[in-house]
Amino acid sequence: MAVYCGIDWSERHHDIALVDEHGRLVAKGRIGDDVDGFTTLVEMLAAAGDSAEEPIPVAIETPRGLLVAALRVSGRRVYSINPMAVARYRERHSVSRKKSDHADAVVLANILRTDAHAHRPLPHDSELVQAVAVLARAHQDATWRRTRASNELRSLLREYFPTFLAAFNGRKGNLTSADARAVLAAASTPAAAAKLSTTRIAAALRRGGRRRGVEDLAAELQQALRRPQLRQPDVVEEAMGIQALALLATLNVECASVDSLAEAASEAFRQHPDHAIVTSFPGLADVTGARVLAEIGDDRARFADARALKAYAGAAPVTRASGRSISITHRKVKNDRLAAAGYLWAFVAATHAEPAKQHYQRRRDHGDRHPAALRHLFNRLLGCLHHCLATGQLYHPGKAFPTIGMPAPAAAQ
16 A cells, blocks of 8 residues: 655644545654654654655655755655645645645645656755755855845945945956955045055055055055045944945955855865766856756756756746747746856856857847847756766767857747
């Protein structure tokens, strides 16, 4: 008799429901989020017929957490069901909108009973790639937080210190650069900046880590910071300077986090056997390559073919056909982290690799806008990566872009 398990999880406890192949409730319970709770769950599964040869599949609404990690280590198939999908399944059995934790656990179990073939179990990734995923995602989050902190500081500086923004405009890193942060810490207001000597600016630049061209840059910055500008009242300007220093402290923390996490993610990624294949592609170095591998994983059975991977990444278009109406649009439901990494991957490849650049230009000449052309390039590169990982080959531009120089295709994606 086939048995299916559904777990409605929460921060404090988890509700368990086991149903058989006919939808009858076999067992139910509530466990804590601890070792004793997991032991109770294992005992419930064993009593329902769980074995090493035929483990009972489990459905839960999250792909992470200690409970999920323990279930995956035990060798069971764990299905992470989207909460929105669970809500739609719940409506099949109730129109009154009633809801309870136990009922949700039953719904999750019944999802596996009726539609397990339509859902994908969590992949059997190696522990190393799981570690890479933790670090790569943390680095991506830190990068987004750094951008948010930088934008917040820039917005404030526009209100009272535009000459500072102009002084570092166009320089590498802009406000996130060590030079800009060090100078702003030394003079957070136009009044303080006007009093800075080249010696103090040079000292601030050295504290920020600059070793070359310090004196020339200090003289250039002194002249830029002393340019006339509109001013806030003195008391208001001083208050804004204090606020800027507070925002600068946040930005400093995020910049340090980005640097340390980038090094940790790169170090873990370099230990993975797929490192050589991934980094052989143009546009994929250690950091971006780690992000891509983190989302793809190293379970070769995870994606049935390249088309499945492209759909997962949002690179493949969506076709909507009804009668005589046909529309082809970009995919909105996707892995946002992989899509963000893919955008950077395609942008760098189109900038520095000639075959990729020609492919991008063909798409632009065919009528694609910049995002669509990059997405098409990402689609091509991702398919090549899937093939290379499956066969153990390194990237070869002639095989990836065999039609370069030929006319553009008739159908746009």
